Amino acid sequence: MALRDRLTGRRPGNGNGSEAAAPPEPPNAESRLAPAVVPAHSSQMYVGQRGADAILSPVDQLKVDLHRRLIERLDLDALEQIKSEVELTAQIRHAVLDFLRGEVTPLSQREREEIVEQIVYEITGLGPIEPLFRDPTISDILVNGAREIYVERGGRLVRVNASFRNDAHLLAVIDRIVSRVGRRVDEASPMVDARLPDGSRVNAIIPPLALDGPILSIRRFKTDLRVHHLTRNGTLTDEMLQLLAACVHARLNIMISGGTGAGKTTLLNALSSFIPATERIITIEDAAELQMQQEHVVRLETRPPNAEGSGEVLARDLVKNALRMRPDRIVIGEVRSSEALDMLQAMNTGHEGSLTTVHANTPRDALSRLETMILMAGTNLPDRAMREQISSALDVIIQISRLADGTRRVTSIVEVMGMEGEIITTQEIYHFRRRGITPEGTVIGHFEPTGIRPRFAERLAVAGVELPVHMFGGAW
């Protein structure tokens, strides 16, 4: 940005060149979303609020200027049509070199390449966070306003040294992400959920709801964590997996419980690979993340209300509809609300072998979450009837947790047995016993069977699955 522009509080283009011909604006005219740079003393600038531009070195300044001028000059629509990234990069490199011919400040080869790369990212994707997005070791990208970006790597959150030029720039990228999926974000709808083509989930929330600038949360979804990865990285043992595979095969109703990002969906995906290929599977999700390996899969997705507040389709509606589609299995990405009732009813009326996940910290907690969800369906079932419904529908609860060292472990496998008085009875079959923590922060522990043979072992046998006798740790 030129110094004159900086003093008048103008910002660089928003990536589509639309600001190029705009007259100079007063400091706060751009948007309530992007606080302007406020001149403090005659020649000094200070960053008054988060999101404003910091002072740049001449080379950085040149990079920013060049970047903006290129974005303004290039025919972005035409470039977006170029599908080959190699070709796109070549064209942009050519344009950068062309521009630099008339420039006095020297740029190194590396700096030139950096600009080329940034523009490619600007056109094809997520701007400054694109490199983070391409880094397979990063699972979540959390942008708190233009200047603060955190990533989760190996289960730990760290701040990274990347930033957007300002809040308007961040907003432009958010807009690009959500408009591709037919959503929008503005003052009228300041919260939005969207999904990237690779299945990653995106949430954006902007001022006035977010107090410090636009907030973008990208939860990446690793598609390649297959069953064997989970046993290899210690999420569960081969034996536990063998048991769970048998439960899926024998059509037990299974619920995976865990906190945010604990690995519920990943485990659900992995377990679903044990559904026989001969079955018709119907999946129901808010944002498609499930990746069934089978051929015969029907995928359904809920729909939020449109800008006028109508047209919403709830998971509950989809569960009801799925029942009319002759499913062999219904897989619900996550139960959150009233659909829990329809799901349990389906499980109780012959649609066995369902798989789902729930956000809960313990198996017990998962059961009480289900009760709350049934209430959301507006029924006035007495507590006991509600619990009977739950206990007769569900067979197994798998608890998965993210431990303090970032690793994911199946911390408990629990059988839901029935009712005793007013209480749902359960018994634990496997658990992860924590023993301590090393000075480096690694959690020490091991998996062990509790010694209890589950009642459902009979059902597994009937389904033709013979498990080794020693599996449950007891002496039979």
Ligand SMILES: Nc1ncnc2c1ncn2[C@@H]1O[C@H](COP(=O)(O)OP(=O)(O)OP(=O)(O)O)[C@@H](O)[C@H]1O
């Ligand atoms: N067993 C695992 N081992 C290592 N990493 C995992 C494992 N499971 C999940 N992850 C990582 O954690 C991230 C979150 O996983 P996942 O989406 O399955 O969690 P979740 O519990 O479904 O989250 P949410 O609460 O958002 O639905 C994934 O991107 C993946 O990289």
Ligand SMILES: [Mg+2]
């Ligand atoms: Mg999930």
